[in-house]
Amino acid sequence: MDITQEIIKKIDGLPGTLKTYPIRDLVNHAEKFGPYLKQQRLETNQVRKFLDAINRLKSVLAQENEFSKIETEVVLLKPKLAYAAAREKAAKPLSQVMSKAIDKVRSKEDFERLVQFIESIIAYHKAEGGR
Amino acid sequence: MTSLSHAQALSVAQEAVLLLGRWAGASPSIPTATADSKAVTQAKDLLKWPQDSRSNLEQQVKPLRLLFDDVNLSNGQGSKNHYWPVGYIKDHDSYPPIPYPQPNADDLDPIKPPIQQAIASLQPDEWNNLSLLMLILEKFGSYVSFGEQDNVSLLDLTRTTAAVAAALANQPDAKCLTLIAGDLSGIQKFIYTISSDGALKSLRARSFYLELVTQEVVEQLLSALDLPRTNVIYAGGGNLYLLAPGDEGTIVQNKIAQVRDRFNEWLRKTFQGKIFLALDCLPFATEDVGTPEFAKAWEKATKKLAGQKSRKFQSQISELVKPKPAYEPCRVCYRDDLPLPSLEPLNNQEADSCLACWMCRTMFDLGAKLFKVEAIARSKQSTIKGAQDRLSIGGTFYYLFEEWKTANAIANEDSTLFLVNDWTLEPYRTGNAVPLLLGNYGQRCPESGPDHAQPQFMNAREMAAAAQGIKRVASLRMDVDNLGKIFAKGLGSNQTLPPLAGLSRQMSYFFKVYLNSLAKNRQDNLPAKAKTLSDDSRQNLLFIYAGGDDLFVSGTWNEVVEFAFDIYQSFRAYTGYNTDITLSGGISIDGAKFPLYQAAEASGDSEKAAKNNGRDSLGLFEQVFKWDEWLGSTSPSVADSDARECLKSAEYPPILGIFPLIEQLEKQQIETNYARSFVRSLLATAQMQDQMIKEMENKRKTLIHEKEPKQYIDYYEKEIKHDIRYYLHLPRMAYTLARLPQRVREHPEFAPVRKSLNNPYNAPYFRAIATWLELLNRSQSQSND
Numbered sequence: 001m002d003i004t005q006e007i008i009k010k011i012d013g014l015p016g017t018l019k020t021y022p023i024r025d026l027v028n029h030a031e032k033f034g035p036y037l038k039q040q041r042l043e044t045n046q047v048r049k050f051l052d053a054i055n056r057l058k059s060v061l062a063q064e065n066e067f068s069k070i071e072t073e074v075v076l077l078k079p080k081l082a083y084a085a086a087r088e089k090a091a092k093p094l095s096q097v098m099s100k101a102i103d104k105v106r107s108k109e110d111f112e113r114l115v116q117f118i119e120s121i122i123a124y125h126k127a128e129g130g131r
Numbered sequence: 132m133t134s135l136s137h138a139q140a141l142s143v144a145q146e147a148v149l150l151l152g153r154w155a156g157a158s159p160s161i162p163t164a165t166a167d168s169k170a171v172t173q174a175k176d177l178l179k180w181p182q183d184s185r186s187n188l189e190q191q192v193k194p195l196r197l198l199f200d201d202v203n204l205s206n207g208q209g210s211k212n213h214y215w216p217v218g219y220i221k222d223h224d225s226y227p228p229i230p231y232p233q234p235n236a237d238d239l240d241p242i243k244p245p246i247q248q249a250i251a252s253l254q255p256d257e258w259n260n261l262s263l264l265m266l267i268l269e270k271f272g273s274y275v276s277f278g279e280q281d282n283v284s285l286l287d288l289t290r291t292t293a294a295v296a297a298a299l300a301n302q303p304d305a306k307c308l309t310l311i312a313g314d315l316s317g318i319q320k321f322i323y324t325i326s327s328d329g330a331l332k333s334l335r336a337r338s339f340y341l342e343l344v345t346q347e348v349v350e351q352l353l354s355a356l357d358l359p360r361t362n363v364i365y366a367g368g369g370n371l372y373l374l375a376p377g378d379e380g381t382i383v384q385n386k387i388a389q390v391r392d393r394f395n396e397w398l399r400k401t402f403q404g405k406i407f408l409a410l411d412c413l414p415f416a417t418e419d420v421g422t423p424e425f426a427k428a429w430e431k432a433t434k435k436l437a438g439q440k441s442r443k444f445q446s447q448i449s450e451l452v453k454p455k456p457a458y459e460p461c462r463v464c465y466r467d468d469l470p471l472p473s474l475e476p477l478n479n480q481e482a483d484s485c486l487a488c489w490m491c492r493t494m495f496d497l498g499a500k501l502f503k504v505e506a507i508a509r510s511k512q513s514t515i516k517g518a519q520d521r522l523s524i525g526g527t528f529y530y531l532f533e534e535w536k537t538a539n540a541i542a543n544e545d546s547t548l549f550l551v552n553d554w555t556l557e558p559y560r561t562g563n564a565v566p567l568l569l570g571n572y573g574q575r576c577p578e579s580g581p582d583h584a585q586p587q588f589m590n591a592r593e594m595a596a597a598a599q600g601i602k603r604v605a606s607l608r609m610d611v612d613n614l615g616k617i618f619a620k621g622l623g624s625n626q627t628l629p630p631l632a633g634l635s636r637q638m639s640y641f642f643k644v645y646l647n648s649l650a651k652n653r654q655d656n657l658p659a660k661a662k663t664l665s666d667d668s669r670q671n672l673l674f675i676y677a678g679g680d681d682l683f684v685s686g687t688w689n690e691v692v693e694f695a696f697d698i699y700q701s702f703r704a705y706t707g708y709n710t711d712i713t714l715s716g717g718i719s720i721d722g723a724k725f726p727l728y729q730a731a732e733a734s735g736d737s738e739k740a741a742k743n744n745g746r747d748s749l750g751l752f753e754q755v756f757k758w759d760e761w762l763g764s765t766s767p768s769v770a771d772s773d774a775r776e777c778l779k780s781a782e783y784p785p786i787l788g789i790f791p792l793i794e795q796l797e798k799q800q801i802e803t804n805y806a807r808s809f810v811r812s813l814l815a816t817a818q819m820q821d822q823m824i825k826e827m828e829n830k831r832k833t834l835i836h837e838k839e840p841k842q843y844i845d846y847y848e849k850e851i852k853h854d855i856r857y858y859l860h861l862p863r864m865a866y867t868l869a870r871l872p873q874r875v876r877e878h879p880e881f882a883p884v885r886k887s888l889n890n891p892y893n894a895p896y897f898r899a900i901a902t903w904l905e906l907l908n909r910s911q912s913q914s915n916d
Contacts, residue, residue: 022850
């Protein structure tokens with residue numbers, strides 16, 4: 001099974017929302033997924049809008065400290081990913097995985113876990129030489 | 132040497148030296164060999180002195196087995212068997228090499244010739260010189276066993292037998308003996324709570340002075356009770372234990388009380404109640420010296436002191452609570468009971484030197500002179516010419532000399548001459564000389580003082596300047612874990628007087644003698660497999676105190692750090708890697724102008740943190756880990772069981788631990804610019820990790836506070852806290868490593884480093900690694916503070 005499917009399966013099978021995604025699994029997945037994305041020739045600028053949006057939500061949440069303030073915006077991350085995937089084939093695996101993860105975000109803790117996941121993937125992607 | 136008790140001790144010492152001489156093949160002419168007195172016979176019987184010792188010497192004198200092997204507390208040592216290498220302390224060996232135990236016993240023959248030589252040359256009247264005979268035994272009999280127990284040295288068996296014989300001198304059938312225990316409290320206050328220029332030197336002088344105070348208490352007790360020096364079982368660092376005769380009609384008790392009260396009167400006047408002498412005694416059954424009951428008496432005697440300590444200066448209370456006028460305080464120790472005229476400039480060489488009391492001025496002056504003190508004469512006389520300096524302690528005077536010869540020529544009959552770390556026979560032949568062991572290593576400063584004539588200890592500024600990377604000094608404090616327990620029950624059924632004396636001697640030898648050697652000659656004194664970060668000789672150190680079972684050392688930060696690792700590895704090897712005998716330590720790293728008393732406090736705090744980490748740990752860079760984690764372990768057992776469970780799916784890294792990773796990263800020769808940014812991102816990663824762990828810790832506390840279901844809390848604790856500590860920051864680490872230049876990344880030696888840093892096992896060490904590298908590589912321009 002390829003890594004994209006493995007992660008999707010894991011997220012689907014989580015006992016609860018995204019916060020129940022164990023960090024250890026998350027990091028181990030990212031460690032494989034990052035280099036895989038690099039191999040698919042994904043560059044960060046191809047998902048820039050998505051990353052920017054994540055960062056913006058992060059800072060809003062840090063200020064407001066209330067998940068309801070960003071809840072709608074979180075859902076709107078999905079079309080951003082779909083748009084990137086449509087333009088660049090290389091963005092598709094990331095888009096698939098992230099959409100699954102976003103579906104499971106219900107609370108602040110879930111969103112924090114989502115951020116940890118995306119940051120880990122990007123770190124390993126860059127470590128592999130991705131830009 | 133006329134009293135009965137001295138005669139008993141002397142006869143035991145004579146016999147031991149005679150036996151040693153015969154064994155080595157010397158036939159000394161001993162003036163008179165009389166039959167044992169009743170007291171000596173008793174003592175020999177109690178301590179199992181070999182009965183047929185004179186006939187089959189070859190079977191009695193054997194290689195010494197390691198006493199530490201028999202120490203068994205909680206961890207259990209298993210059945211290790213070590214022997215001390217055969218050897219003796221040579222003349223002029225101020226820094227004798229540290230002996231390391233080995234699995235096999237050496238042949239003893241090589242030490243026979245020097246023993247022969249030393250003993251054959253003894254003159255008839257020298258056979259009556261107890262301290263000379265004891266020195267011979269100390270030189271040659273410290274690492275040879277004698278008698279039934281092959282882990283008891285000839286020296287310790289002789290010393291304790293002599294002590295018991297002396298205590299029994301007047302009453303060979305006495306059912307009771309007395310153990311005297313003493314303790315100077317307030318030492319920390321006296322030594323460390325000062326603030327001034329040149330504090331390093333003063334501190335050292337203060338600790339030296341207190342060593343003499345301890346010594347003076349011992350001297351007064353010996354003379355009050357008319358006992359020979361063999362009856363001092365232990366004295367150092369403010370603690371003392373003496374063996375005295377049984378106490379019929381509380382004679383001994385009264386004499387002890389007299390010494391104590393007189394001394395406390397002096398202490399109160401001199402130190403305004405900061406230092407207090409607790410001194411008490413405990414009668415115990417005579418036969419206990421040969422059974423584990425003795426350890427219980429020892430423990431009880433120690434505990435008894437607590438009562439006195441909680442009622443300090445009881446007999447002088449009215450004096451103590453009298454209202455006294457307060458004057459301008461001394462700028463060094465802040466005592467304020469002296470009218471202004473008695474305060475004078477601390478350093479009269481400097482125009483703007485602060486005003487200090489006489490004690491602080493004395494200590495300041497002493498600090499400058501200590502470097503060269505070789506001999507100290509103790510005398511009741513108030514003037515002796517030719518001495519460098521004079522200290523008054525408890526009504527007696529201590530004269531400091533640069534050379535024993537001058538001292539010897541001047542000192543008179545009633546004076547005692549203490550020779551600092553000197554095992555040369557010559558000075559002990561005449562007069563009343565005794566060795567004084569002192570952990571006293573100190574690095575001279577390169578261009579010695581203003582007049583260039585007098586060598587000086589390095590000061591904090593010079594120490595900082597000599598540092599690698601950041602210009603800082605460090606303070607190191609360390610002590611042996613569970614020492615009380617080791618002495619109370621470490622040896623089990625073996626816990627009798629001679630092994631106990633051996634244990635305390637070998638411990639204090641390490642801190643007073645071998646530590647000097649380790650500081651002075653690093654390469655010659657490290658154990659075979661020691662890990663070192665650099666092969667620098669790291670001599671920029673100053674011992675403020677070392678003795679008993681603890682130490683306080685100051686110096687150039689990177690050298691102090693290396694020294695701490697050297698000490699630990701050396702001590703573990705010295706004690707046969709017994710898992711029950713470990714050290715804990717703490718280091719604080721500060722700027723040269725940081726008040727030393729605060730540095731002492733900070734290093735004390737990090738030592739405390741190390742003790743709280745289950746001991747056997749080091750606190751450094753505000754982190755605490757087991758020594759195994761710092762030094763790098765070859766097995767995953769360093770992590771606690773929870774963590775191991777959490778990590779079991781992870782691969783074991785090629786390099787584990789802080790020290791080996793620092794070593795490898797230092798080896799990579801990363802160019803300065805890259806190194807700087809690498810270290811910075813490493814630090815950032817580590818800080819984020821800390822922050823996150825702290826947040827989680829708080830969350831967990833809130834959950835407990837809100838009484839959430841236990842399951843939920845457990846889940847939080849296990850899954851999240853562990854996962855955060857070990858996993859969450861691995862991606863950032865990978866990214867940081869990936870940004871190093873290609874040349875470094877592709878170097879074959881770098882592959883295991885990279886793999887190891889990307890491994891969850893090493894994740895708890897990120898901050899320590901980052902901080903250490905940061906300090907080592909901080910360039911000079913950045914650290915001008």
